[in-house]
Every structure is written in C-alpha cells, then in structure tokens.
Amino acid sequence: MLKNGFYEISMLEIETKIPERSEAITMPDANTLGIENEIEEVTMGHVQELLERAYPNGLTLDVIADVLRCQNDDEIENFLIELENMGTIKKCGEEWIRLEAISIQPRQGSVELRPTIAIITCLFVEKLAVDAIIEDARTVHKYKSGGDSNIYTIGMS
Known part of the structure; x- marks a missing residue:
C-alpha cells in the first residue's frame, strides 16, 4: 500500500489465531475431486x-x-x-x-552493500510487502530454466 501512495498508514496490526477443532475446515484430497469440481x-x-x-x-x-x-x-x-x-x-x-513493476534507481556514490539480515519469503505478495519497506532497493533475478530461480533485493530499511 505504501508503494501505491497510501502514506497516511503508519502501522498495520494483524492478529492471527489457531482455530479450535470445531472451527477447522477439512481440505478435500485433490485426488478425490470429481469432474464437478473442475474449473469451469x-x-x-x-x-x-x-x-x-x-x-x-x-x-x-x-x-x-x-x-x-x-x-x-x-x-x-x-x-x-x-x-x-x-x-x-x-x-x-x-x-x-x-515480473515486478519496480523502478530501480541508479546508485550514487555506490558503496558495496553487505546485507546484515535476510528476509526470506515464499509468495510473490509477501516479497512485494517486504520490498515496500526497503529503501534504495536493487533487485536481481537469477533465473534458471526448470526451477530454482532466486530473487534478491538489497537495500536499506
């Protein structure tokens, strides 16, 4: 949201809880899904x-x-x-x-950045959320055909 100009948001509080057994929803096994559950x-x-x-x-x-x-x-x-x-x-x-819709700013007086922490994400939307708090970001996509590609974003927070 910060990337899209919602600067008035200063904090977002999220509360999560583990559901009680009575609240749990059983996920169907993908192998048992019939034709009626196909994407139409x-x-x-x-x-x-x-x-x-x-x-x-x-x-x-x-x-x-x-x-x-x-x-x-x-x-x-x-x-x-x-x-x-x-x-x-x-x-x-x-x-x-x-692809990401990012703008990479050229570094002025560049000093090699050496990361002090790493934030590892699984989902694309999680990466976008983390990137929103990184200043002076540089993103590198190390693409490998067939899988095991990696994305690295280095910057300041």
Missing part, C-alpha cells in the same frame, strides 16, 4: 495467480494448462500474450515468469 472457465486472473505462486520460477504453457485443467492451450496462450503486453509477465525460452 479459466480466466487471465487464474493464469496470473499461478505464475505468482511459481515466482521466481517460470512455467511452460503445458504445465499451466495442466494445472488449470484447461483443454484449450490457445486460450491460455492468449492470456499469456495479453499479460505480457501489460508488462506483468515475460517469456524466457519456453517458460513464462512473473
């Missing part, structure tokens, strides 16, 4: 969310179609091209990866 209509949002979950790794068209249980590869490919035109994703070889 794949949207561009589904494709973008899938790429954000894979971030910083890329996914091929076949993998995206398989995960979304979509028989129409052309439909998925159209969504991918539209997301690429919007600057949200990029094609690297046969894989598609999620």
Whole structure:
C-alpha cells in the first residue's frame, strides 16, 4: 500500500489465531475431486495467480494448462500474450515468469552493500510487502530454466 501512495498508514496490526477443532475446515484430497469440481472457465486472473505462486520460477504453457485443467492451450496462450503486453509477465525460452513493476534507481556514490539480515519469503505478495519497506532497493533475478530461480533485493530499511 505504501508503494501505491497510501502514506497516511503508519502501522498495520494483524492478529492471527489457531482455530479450535470445531472451527477447522477439512481440505478435500485433490485426488478425490470429481469432474464437478473442475474449473469451469479459466480466466487471465487464474493464469496470473499461478505464475505468482511459481515466482521466481517460470512455467511452460503445458504445465499451466495442466494445472488449470484447461483443454484449450490457445486460450491460455492468449492470456499469456495479453499479460505480457501489460508488462506483468515475460517469456524466457519456453517458460513464462512473473515480473515486478519496480523502478530501480541508479546508485550514487555506490558503496558495496553487505546485507546484515535476510528476509526470506515464499509468495510473490509477501516479497512485494517486504520490498515496500526497503529503501534504495536493487533487485536481481537469477533465473534458471526448470526451477530454482532466486530473487534478491538489497537495500536499506
């Protein structure tokens, strides 16, 4: 929210709790889901969310179609091209990866930054939240086809 100009927010307090057994919801086993639980209509949002979950790794068209249980590869490919035109994703070889909308400022009088702490995140949205508090950020994407890609953001807090 800070990146989008909501500067009047100075603190966000979040309370979490572990649910009681009576409140717990049992998640169905994916192998037992029937045809009635299939995604009826794949949207561009589904494709973008899938790429954000894979971030910083890329996914091929076949993998995206398989995960979304979509028989129409052309439909998925159209969504991918539209997301690429919007600057949200990029094609690297046969894989598609999620991009960040960041502006990297050139460093003036650069002194090599040596990190003193590391914050490791799993999800794309978590990384964006951490990046929002980093000043003078430099982001490096070490892309590796087939997985094990890494993103590093170095800066001041």
